[in-house]
Amino acid sequence: MFAMTAAALGQASPAKKPDTTLQISKAASSVGDQACARCHSAIYDSYERTSMAHASGPAIDALTPAEFTHQESGVNYRIYSEDGRAWLSFERTSFEGTRSERTDDSQVHGKRELLYYIGSGRRGRSYLFETDGFLFESPVNWYANRHTWDMAPAYQSAREIPLNLPAYTSCLHCHVSGMQSPLAGTENQYPQPPFTHGGVSCERCHGDGVAHTSGGAIINPAKLAPARRDEICMQCHLEGKVAIERPGRHVYEFRPGDSLSDYIRYFVLVGTSGDGLGAVSQVEALAQSQCKKKSGEAMSCVSCHDPHRSVSPEERVSFYRAKCMACHGTAFAVKHHADHPDCTACHMPASLSTDIAHTEVTDHRVLARPQISANLLEDAEDRPSPPRLAPFPPSQSVDQRDLALAWQSLVESGMTWAEPQARDALSAAMKQSPDDPALLSALAYSEQKRKATVEARELYEKALKIDPTSIDAAVNLGVIEAQQDHLAPALRLWQEAFKRAPYRSSIGMNIARADCAREDFAAAKASVSRVLEFNPDFGPAREMLRHLAMSPVKCDP
Numbered sequence: 001m002f003a004m005t006a007a008a009l010g011q012a013s014p015a016k017k018p019d020t021t022l023q024i025s026k027a028a029s030s031v032g033d034q035a036c037a038r039c040h041s042a043i044y045d046s047y048e049r050t051s052m053a054h055a056s057g058p059a060i061d062a063l064t065p066a067e068f069t070h071q072e073s074g075v076n077y078r079i080y081s082e083d084g085r086a087w088l089s090f091e092r093t094s095f096e097g098t099r100s101e102r103t104d105d106s107q108v109h110g111k112r113e114l115l116y117y118i119g120s121g122r123r124g125r126s127y128l129f130e131t132d133g134f135l136f137e138s139p140v141n142w143y144a145n146r147h148t149w150d151m152a153p154a155y156q157s158a159r160e161i162p163l164n165l166p167a168y169t170s171c172l173h174c175h176v177s178g179m180q181s182p183l184a185g186t187e188n189q190y191p192q193p194p195f196t197h198g199g200v201s202c203e204r205c206h207g208d209g210v211a212h213t214s215g216g217a218i219i220n221p222a223k224l225a226p227a228r229r230d231e232i233c234m235q236c237h238l239e240g241k242v243a244i245e246r247p248g249r250h251v252y253e254f255r256p257g258d259s260l261s262d263y264i265r266y267f268v269l270v271g272t273s274g275d276g277l278g279a280v281s282q283v284e285a286l287a288q289s290q291c292k293k294k295s296g297e298a299m300s301c302v303s304c305h306d307p308h309r310s311v312s313p314e315e316r317v318s319f320y321r322a323k324c325m326a327c328h329g330t331a332f333a334v335k336h337h338a339d340h341p342d343c344t345a346c347h348m349p350a351s352l353s354t355d356i357a358h359t360e361v362t363d364h365r366v367l368a369r370p371q372i373s374a375n376l377l378e379d380a381e382d383r384p385s386p387p388r389l390a391p392f393p394p395s396q397s398v399d400q401r402d403l404a405l406a407w408q409s410l411v412e413s414g415m416t417w418a419e420p421q422a423r424d425a426l427s428a429a430m431k432q433s434p435d436d437p438a439l440l441s442a443l444a445y446s447e448q449k450r451k452a453t454v455e456a457r458e459l460y461e462k463a464l465k466i467d468p469t470s471i472d473a474a475v476n477l478g479v480i481e482a483q484q485d486h487l488a489p490a491l492r493l494w495q496e497a498f499k500r501a502p503y504r505s506s507i508g509m510n511i512a513r514a515d516c517a518r519e520d521f522a523a524a525k526a527s528v529s530r531v532l533e534f535n536p537d538f539g540p541a542r543e544m545l546r547h548l549a550m551s552p553v554k555c556d557p
Contacts (some may be wrong), residue, residue, distance in 0.1 A: 030196060030197065030201070032201060033199075051122045055118070055175040063079065064079065064125070065081065075091065079149065092109070118176075136165055177198070177200060177201035178197045186501070206219050224257060228257055231258075237301070241269040242267045242389065242409045244409070247436060267402075268390055269387050288365045289366040295327070304320065320344050321342070400432050401438075405429075408445075426442055437473070445476060461477065471500060475493070482510070502530055505541060509528070515527060525548045
């Protein structure tokens with residue numbers, strides 16, 4: 001009757017036009033790029049033409065109007081502007097194909113105002129909209145490599161309209177500057193505006209500019225210790241297989257000169273091959289290259305990239321060949337394919353991203369013979385069996401708590417083979433950190449899956465006592481309560497969680513089913529209506545609402 005996990009989907013449109021003006025908030029310790037331009041006009045003018053400078057902003061400033069029909073769902077999407085505002089409309093008048101759990105084929109249509117864009121447009125661009133104060137990603141994206149609109153990554157085959165994709169901090173922080181923290185206890189309800197400056201501002205790499213404008217110092221990344229220098233790029237160009245934030249810290253709080261590992265720990269899966277390249281895997285890919293291995297700390301991202309300028313198509317070949325020759329020497333240039341000067345075309349070819357559709361990735365592994373050596377980056381004897389999670393960078397210390405959560409993250413992503421490693425790691429981590437709410441909740445979920453209800457309940461209750469805002473712990477404890485016919489405490493847990501995450505459709509549906517069990521049909525209808533406010537194409541909610549309107553009333557078919 002009740003879902004095991006807090007899976008979710010949902011969103012709606014604002015009643016009035018939100019203020020999308022990006023400006024310095026009174027509380028923000030930030031001055032913006034315009035303040036830098038007064039003394040660094042040439043760098044400012046050059047940087048303003050880079051992709052990083054245009055990584056985000058008001059949606060109307062970077063709109064690509066279009067209309068297309070997604071074949072899998074039969075939904076027609078339209079992206080357009082009207083009266084100086086950007087809009088996304090969606091409409092499906094009939095449901096094509098068969099789907100046993102869905103019998104309600106009535107019309108689904110509506111629109112959302114697109115408030116902000118995310119992405120420079122070099123690879124692609126997504127858009128954000130707001131529903132009742134919560135920020136979401138558009139279900140459709142613009143993909144520059146293919147010059148096409150299509151569904152958001154992971155939703156290429158969606159049969160419903162995914163209007164409840166939360167705009168998490170993990171995505172926003174790499175594209176915006178002066179990002180505001182979500183409101184306490186929520187994942188995607190931000191103050192307005194959610195960020196104070198569009199794009200990646202000067203301060204994202206050079207630190208707080210407030211003191212500098214009054215004559216104080218500013219950070220020059222090139223003068224930092226190599227690890228601190230590299231971490232400035234790593235905060236956005238390192239993804240790893242799993243990333244775990246440190247207790248009480250968030251990666252968006254990182255500032256140049258800080259130790260990134262104080263905020264987040266990255267892990268890569270060692271002992272596997274053929275996974276391909278992710279869209280944000282430049283740092284870990286470069287670490288596998290012979291260039292980096294032989295150059296060591298002398299080599300960094302800025303050895304080849306000038307963050308203050310974009311290389312024009314006309315100078316691209318000569319620019320990057322000069323970077324290669326800076327290490328390999330002019331004599332090497334004469335004998336090494338002098339008639340084919342494009343080094344990157346052979347040694348850093350573009351390939352399709354494994355995690356974002358229609359997107360190409362430059363191979364930063366700098367392979368000598370890409371077709372032959374792509375899967376030979378590690379010697380066979382270096383490949384452990386079975387695969388293991390390793391910290392990245394390799395010099396990073398391993399914290400048992402972070403490693404355990406990383407293993408559990410793999411399990412929750414669908415890698416069920418990792419369940420034994422996750423359970424062992426969680427048990428070991430609990431001995432070191434018995435009061436860590438993330439560990440308690442993760443171990444509780446593991447116990448709940450293997451039907452050790454008593455143990456799971458105890459762990460969830462302890463986790464919630466330490467961190468009452470944990471949505472997953474509250475929802476899953478509510479499941480245990482409901483399965484034991486304790487509907488009152490289950491409802492209290494779910495209702496509080498649903499207030500802070502109304503786009504998680506499964507929570508609202510659990511509440512509605514509990515209300516039906518109590519024959520409080522008006523409350524059930526209100527919960528289902530709230531689900532549809534955020535997730536209007538959610539089949540189970542539409543079906544339940546239809547049955548609640550019948551006479552006599554019934555909740556399920």
